Amino acid sequence: MAQHALSDGAAGPSGPSATERSIRYVLAGYPGGRPEEGITLPGSVFFVAAPAAGHVTVTLPLVRELTRRGIEVVYATGAEQIGATEAAGARGFELPWTLDAGWLSSERFSTTTFVDFLDGLLTSAAPHLDRLVAQGRERDAAAVCFDAAVAPIGIALAQRLGVPAVSVTGSMAVNEHLPLHRLLPPDFRPDNEALVRHAGHLAQFSTDQGLDGPLLPMVQPEVPLRLVFLPAAFQIAADTFDSTWQFVGPTLAPSEDAAASDDRPLLVVSLGSAFTDRPDLFRACADAFAGSSWRVVMATGRTPLAELGPLPANVEATPWIPQQRLLRQATAFVSHAGTTAIMEAFSLGVPLVMLPQVSEHFLNADRVAELGLGVTLDPTDLSPRTLRDTVEGLAEDTVVRDRLSWMANEIAATGGAPRAADAVLELTSAGN
Numbered sequence: 424m425a426q427h428a429l430s431d432g433a434a435g436p437s438g439p440s441a442t443e444r445s446i447r448y449v450l451a452g453y454p455g456g457r458p459e460e461g462i463t464l465p466g467s468v469f470f471v472a473a474p475a476a477g478h479v480t481v482t483l484p485l486v487r488e489l490t491r492r493g494i495e496v497v498y499a500t501g502a503e504q505i506g507a508t509e510a511a512g513a514r515g516f517e518l519p520w521t522l523d524a525g526w527l528s529s530e531r532f533s534t535t536t537f538v539d540f541l542d543g544l545l546t547s548a549a550p551h552l553d554r555l556v557a558q559g560r561e562r563d564a565a566a567v568c569f570d571a572a573v574a575p576i577g578i579a580l581a582q583r584l585g586v587p588a589v590s591v592t593g594s595m596a597v598n599e600h601l602p603l604h605r606l607l608p609p610d611f612r613p614d615n616e617a618l619v620r621h622a623g624h625l626a627q628f629s630t631d632q633g634l635d636g637p638l639l640p641m642v643q644p645e646v647p648l649r650l651v652f653l654p655a656a657f658q659i660a661a662d663t664f665d666s667t668w669q670f671v672g673p674t675l676a677p678s679e680d681a682a683a684s685d686d687r688p689l690l691v692v693s694l695g696s697a698f699t700d701r702p703d704l705f706r707a708c709a710d711a712f713a714g715s716s717w718r719v720v721m722a723t724g725r726t727p728l729a730e731l732g733p734l735p736a737n738v739e740a741t742p743w744i745p746q747q748r749l750l751r752q753a754t755a756f757v758s759h760a761g762t763t764a765i766m767e768a769f770s771l772g773v774p775l776v777m778l779p780q781v782s783e784h785f786l787n788a789d790r791v792a793e794l795g796l797g798v799t800l801d802p803t804d805l806s807p808r809t810l811r812d813t814v815e816g817l818a819e820d821t822v823v824r825d826r827l828s829w830m831a832n833e834i835a836a837t838g839g840a841p842r843a844a845d846a847v848l849e850l851t852s853a854g855n
Contacts, residue, residue: 465851466563467495469555470513470591471580473544473572474501474520476696481593481652481763482568483511484674484840485847492844497562499555499576516558519547532698532781534608538617538640541572542624548576549628552583559584565851568650571643575625578644579632587850588644593652593762594783595790596668600660603641606783648850650843653762656833657769659790669846672837673766675747685718687737688754690814691773692721693746695761698780699724704802705731708757709738711807711814720749747771755814760788760799769796770834772827774817776810778802795826 468489472478479500486496490512498508501520509515559567559580568589569577581588597603604611612618622640629637638644648667655661655670664670692708694701705723712719713735722744723731734740746767750756753773758764760777765787768775775797777788788799798813817823838845 465494465565465848467497467559467565468847468851469559469562469564469567469580470496470498470500470508471567471569471573471577472498472500472504472591473570474504474518474522475572476504476507477593477761477763478570478572479504479507481673482570482591483507484676485568485591485650485843486511486513487677488674488840488844489847492848494844494848495562497558497564514562516555518551518555520544532608534611534615535617537608538615538621541640542617542621544573545575545621545624545628548573549631552576552579552632555580556583559586566847568847574644575628575638578638578646579628579634582634583632587648588646589847589850590643590646590649591652592650593673593766595653595762595786596649596651596658596664596670597643598660598663600663605786607641608782648846650846652843653766654830654833654837656830657765657790657794659786669842670837671843671846672834672839673763673770674839675767675770678751685752687716687718688818689749689752690717690719690755690757691744691746691749691753692719692757693744693764694722694724694759694778694780695764696724698759698784699726701780701802702726702730704778704805705740707805707807707810709734709740711811712738715811717754720744722746754818757810757814760784760791762787765791766834769827769830772824772831774820774823774827776800776813776817778805794830795823796830797823 470482470486472482486498486508489496496513497516498513499516499518500508502517503522505515505517564584564586566587566589567577567581568591570591578588595601595606597606618640625638625640651658651668651670652673653670654672658670661670690712705721705726708719708721709731715737717737719738721740723740723742728740731740750767750771750773755776756768756773757776757778758768760779761784765775775791777791777797777799779785779788779799780802791797792799798817800809800813
């Protein structure tokens, strides 16, 4: 199993070398290779995230900001996402995690498939935690950031290293005013067989790792800092969360080269990176705009292009698209209502037509509609005529455009990755 640049001899057991520290101080703005008296930079910040694009991508702006300031980042995730973390400036640490696409459909998404996914992440990573802890000690770890799907691994790593743990999420934060069950599969029951089995594995894991107390399934661990990559204006009941929660908002990736100039209105269509097995929806989008003045670009994900049949001349389909680059020129966006997609659209002022697939998507879509930022259509009963009328109506709706401008301003005021980096570094400084 690869360790991606972690065995290059640059650091010994005591942490990063003097040369490496000097380089990091220069990057942080100290040209002499050392900070002024009384100023120190933490050794490394570790990240642990599930091997899914939606879990990793939302954290990468924070990774870029930390590395820009000269802070080393070590990122543990599955092989498919290692390249993205390293492109953002992190040192990749590969865990034996893969994403089984078999259960990623709205028909198969259930409590059992979801919990089995979480349990698989736990049980497959546990044997490698000693190696990750050793890297944390060698790299002088100062904090561990983790996403909810792999919270047990993140908490165990932080406790064993004796450093603060930070939860990071791009989804709605939950508390008594927004209960977790609203984000879970509709068949969720506490006595689910898979959940009971997972609870047993968590208890054994807690004992094996010598944790302060047993970890419980679906229970948020207590941590001193929780970063939410949403603006408070979008979060439901944002004012009911205490000061450990910081709604820092999203940060777009660095602007790429503009797409080729095209005078036609552009419709971007994407169902995200997970629940994409919907050839019926992609076909409806193609038929809706056949022969129109629109240019339509669709990201079809796991749907084989052959299943779509011949496409109109003004419709393009490919498994993956440079979504942010296209949204910068888009007139409208047909989306599954995942939070990453929603935040990109809001940041760029693009109205949304939403085709939600699972519980979290429906919750997001309801919030978007409540705030006057888009429209939800029923993905189980979607006609091309209804879709086209809705998209064209939104494109001309000045009220929605005004609401989008309001939300874009709210996002700009949240602070994004710089604010998140400030919070992490303040936490590490408080522990010194």
